[in-house]
Amino acid sequence: MIRLMHEIASMPEFDLNNYPESTVKLASSFKAVAGYMKSRSFRKVNRDVFVVSQNGFDMHKADELAESFQEVNEALDGFIQEIKSQGLWESTVIVQGSDFGRSMNTNSNSGTDHAVSLFYS
Amino acid sequence: MYHFKLIPITVCSFSFNKHIQGQGSFENPSVFSFFLPEFSPPGVVGSAGLVSPESMILSGDNILTLLDASYSTTKFGLIDVGCKWTSSSFIDWKHYYPFACPDTEGDTSKSPAVMSYASLPTSSVDEIIDDLDLLLTAGRLQGSANRAIIRSIVEPMMSDSVDKATRAAQQLVVSTPEYHSTSLPRKVDNPRVITGYTEKPKAPYKAVVVLMLRGGCDSWNMLVPKGNCATADAYQEYVEARGIVHAIPKNNLLNITTTDQDCTEFGVNENLPIVADLYNQNQAVFFANTGTVTKPITNKDQWKQEMGFRPFAHNTMQEMFYTGDPKREDIGTGVMGRMLDTLNNQGLQTSANNVNSGMTMLSGDPTYSNPVFTVSTKDPAVLNQKPTIDNLMEDVKVLNGVGDVDNSLLSEQWSSRVASALFEHE
Numbered sequence: 001m002i003r004l005m006h007e008i009a010s011m012p013e014f015d016l017n018n019y020p021e022s023t024v025k026l027a028s029s030f031k032a033v034a035g036y037m038k039s040r041s042f043r044k045v046n047r048d049v050f051v052v053s054q055n056g057f058d059m060h061k062a063d064e065l066a067e068s069f070q071e072v073n074e075a076l077d078g079f080i081q082e083i084k085s086q087g088l089w090e091s092t093v094i095v096q097g098s099d100f101g102r103s104m105n106t107n108s109n110s111g112t113d114h115a116v117s118l119f120y121s
Numbered sequence: 122m123y124h125f126k127l128i129p130i131t132v133c134s135f136s137f138n139k140h141i142q143g144q145g146s147f148e149n150p151s152v153f154s155f156f157l158p159e160f161s162p163p164g165v166v167g168s169a170g171l172v173s174p175e176s177m178i179l180s181g182d183n184i185l186t187l188l189d190a191s192y193s194t195t196k197f198g199l200i201d202v203g204c205k206w207t208s209s210s211f212i213d214w215k216h217y218y219p220f221a222c223p224d225t226e227g228d229t230s231k232s233p234a235v236m237s238y239a240s241l242p243t244s245s246v247d248e249i250i251d252d253l254d255l256l257l258t259a260g261r262l263q264g265s266a267n268r269a270i271i272r273s274i275v276e277p278m279m280s281d282s283v284d285k286a287t288r289a290a291q292q293l294v295v296s297t298p299e300y301h302s303t304s305l306p307r308k309v310d311n312p313r314v315i316t317g318y319t320e321k322p323k324a325p326y327k328a329v330v331v332l333m334l335r336g337g338c339d340s341w342n343m344l345v346p347k348g349n350c351a352t353a354d355a356y357q358e359y360v361e362a363r364g365i366v367h368a369i370p371k372n373n374l375l376n377i378t379t380t381d382q383d384c385t386e387f388g389v390n391e392n393l394p395i396v397a398d399l400y401n402q403n404q405a406v407f408f409a410n411t412g413t414v415t416k417p418i419t420n421k422d423q424w425k426q427e428m429g430f431r432p433f434a435h436n437t438m439q440e441m442f443y444t445g446d447p448k449r450e451d452i453g454t455g456v457m458g459r460m461l462d463t464l465n466n467q468g469l470q471t472s473a474n475n476v477n478s479g480m481t482m483l484s485g486d487p488t489y490s491n492p493v494f495t496v497s498t499k500d501p502a503v504l505n506q507k508p509t510i511d512n513l514m515e516d517v518k519v520l521n522g523v524g525d526v527d528n529s530l531l532s533e534q535w536s537s538r539v540a541s542a543l544f545e546h547e
Contacts, residue, residue, distance in 0.1 A: 029476045030330075032498040036474055037328055045472040046322035047464050049457045050496065051331045051479025055151065058336030058435065063367060065339050069392035072332070077395050079330075091327045098338035099438040100412075104362040112367065114337055114433045116412065 018085065020078040024071045026054050030079035037088060057098060060111040072096075143178030151336075157436050163480060165533045167453035168487035176534060180475070181495035181542035188517070188539075189504050191295045195288050196509060197223045198232025226507045227285060246276045249287050253294045261299040266310055267520050271297075274516060289509045296517045296539075298532035306532035307525040312518035313540035322470040331457065333478065335439060342367060343390050344407055345374055350384035377401060413438075413447040443482035451486065458485035458493075465491055494545050504546070514543060 016038070019031050033050045040048065056068055076094070083089050102112040144155050156174030161167040166176065223231045243249060250271055254262040262268040271293045278286035298306040341363065346355035348371075360368040374388025375397035389397035399405035415428050424432050430447065431437045441447055445456035454462075461471040462485040473483035476496045485491045505513050521536035 028498050029496075032496050033330055033474075033476060036496055040326050041321075043472060044318035044321055045470050046324050046326045047461065047469045047471040048326075048328040048474060049331070049461055049472070049483060050328070050474045050476060051333065051457065051482050052476040053333035053335050053478040055335045057334045057338045058151075059339060063339075065342055065390070066392050068334075069343075069390055072334070073393050073395050076332075080395065088326070088328065091325065093327075093329045094332065095329060096332045096334065097442050098334040098336070098340070099435050099442065100337045100432070101340040102337055104341060106364045106366045110366050112339060114435075116414075116432045 016082065019082050022074055022078055024074050026052070026071050026075035027078050030075045031082075034079055034082040034086070037083065037092075038086060059102070060107065060113060061109045063111060143180065143183040151435075153436060159436060159440065160481070161453050162534060163453070163458070163484035163493055164487070164537055165528075165530050167484060169530060170452050171530065173531065173534060176538075177480070179535070179538045181538075181545045182497050184539055184542040185504060185546060188296060192292050192505055192509075192513070195291045195295075196226055196228075196507065198229035223507070226509055227288060244279065244283055246272060246279050246286070246290075249283075249290050250275065250294075253290055257294050258297070258299040259303075261303075261305055262294070262297070265299065265306070266308065267297050267299060267306075270310065270516070270519055274510060285509060292509055292513065293516060293520065296513075297520050298536045301535040302529065302531035304529035304531055306536070307528045308522050308532075308536070309525060310519055311523050312515075313521070313523055313537065317544075318470045320470075324469060329457065331479065331482065333439070333442065333482075335478065336435065337438075339367075340409070342369055343393065343396075344409060345369060345388045345390075346384045346386075347371060347374060347376070347388040348384060348386040352383055355384050413441045413445070415447050440481060443479075453484060454486050455480075455482035455484045457482045458491070461491060462486050462489050465489065492541050492544075494541070497545075518543060 016031060016035055019034065020027075022028075029052045033052065036043075036050070037048060040046070054068070054072065056064070059065060080089065080094075083092055101115045103115045105112075107113050149155055156177050158174055159172055160174045160177050161170075161172050162176035162179070166173045223229075241248070241252070243252075250262070250268060254260055254268070262271070271290060274293060275286050275290045278289055294300055298308070341359070345359055348356060350356075356371065369388070369390070371388065373391050375391055375394060377387050377389055377397055377400045378385055379387060389400065396405060400407070414432075418424055418427050428447065429449075430441065443455045446452075446454070451459065457479075458473060461473050461483070465471045465485075466489070471491065473485070473491060473493045474496045475483055475493055476498065480493055483493045510516065518540065521539045524533045524536060
């Protein structure tokens with residue numbers, strides 16, 4: 001029994017051999033999500049919610065937004081290709097969010113500080 | 122208890138490495154270290170309105186690794202977790218010391234550290250258990266149902282080998298809620314029943330995947346007003362406000378257009394082409410100017426008093442994103458957990474799946490006790506190799522059996538997490 005998950009993961013219908021290669025850590029999280037989505041009929045589930053998170057957006061010093069966005073882009077690109085090939089793209093919503101926005105102006109370390117995106121609604 | 126001949130900075134049996142076990146020396150993920158003080162886990166602790174910061178790392182993976190590492194140390198001394206040779210913290214060290222996986226249970230000859238502690242030589246099963254109870258659980262096993270269970274498993278092993286029986290007792294004791302919390306558990310002996318769905322779902326499949334960008338993403342440089350604006354040159358205002366360091370040149374922005382906004386031309390950060398492409402295919406939408414302010418406020422100094430939370434703090438605002446509940450009307454639940462509760466009540470076969478940091482968002486109302494599963498990004502491991510006790514994990518389920526109504530909250534928390542970790546694994 002204890003080995004069951006291991007055996008399931010190695011079954012051919014659950015393989016993700018065509019999943020795009022990536023060295024980005026976030027991509028391995030999305031790959032795991034794609035694997036779970038592929039096992040939906042085995043789990044007998046028809047409404048899945050997944051939460052993935054990525055650290056490193058608190059850019060008080062250098063502006064590393066480009067690198068961070070590139071990682072997000074690469075991870076999303078691979079994931080979207082996979083779920084399109086699984087035929088699940090039209091059944092999937094991807095939501096992206098964050099703590100808050102950042103200050104408009106630059107701080108003395110060439111970074112930006114915390115700001116609020118807290119509009120009353 | 123141990124005499125170390127050669128000690129690496131990480132103890133490989135326990136692989137003190139946050140990627141394997143949730144925590145590691147010098148590996149705290151942020152300035153908040155490993156645990157957020159306000160973390161309220163799903164289950165009994167959360168529904169009592171209490172917090173349990175350490176529960177943040179009680180994911181299925183971490184629990185199984187912790188238990189397996191404890192069993193391995195008992196059986197083999199310091200070796201790799203599960204002897205899989207995949208622990209990155211250990212691989213470098215291995216090159217300096219010839220390691221191999223022991224072939225037999227109880228073989229500590231491959232371990233670089235020698236276990237030099239031995240309890241008084243005894244052939245009494247009660248003395249062995251009492252000794253471990255004193256050392257590991259501060260007497261909490263005394264007279265408990267779990268002590269009786271451990272005794273019933275260990276006693277038949279005594280005639281064969283006292284050493285092996287002692288190792289069995291050690292592994293059973295470190296699996297108990299008495300060992301993992303400092304309060305007295307009250308439980309019955311039935312394993313917790315967690316079942317998956319048995320019927321094939323009727324409605325077609327749908328999924329939501331949430332990507333949380335932790336730290337406060339610079340949204341001003343994700344979506345930029347670019348041109349054709351009604352009231353003013355918004356791009357020029359953007360450049361003036363952001364300054365030369367952060368303003369993105371117009372040519373580096375990926376074009377998107379819209380209607381019913383002050384500007385019809387916007388730009389997406391060039392490093393997010395997939396987002397711009399999806400928008401241009403009518404497959405993506407931006408929500409700007411959204412948040413959790415509960416009343417109109419103009420004075421920055423009054424935000425904390427007026428709203429009851431700090432709008433500039435990462436931990437608070439991440440919680441706001443996860444819970445969508447600034448007035449705290451449904452404590453202990455997250456926005457996705459509540460949504461799944463509603464769908465589940467309508468007969469849909471739901472599953473809340475946490476990859477990382479999503480427990481708060483996925484927690485539902487305790488009334489419905491919908492579980493939150495852990496999505497493993499690692500290869501599923503085979504637990505408890507070369508066992509001292511066959512089917513040890515079945516005993517672990519009984520040791521962490523159904524709690525009585527007056528069970529201690531932290532014991533209940535640990536035991537319910539163990540049960541769901543084993544369920545996810547199987």
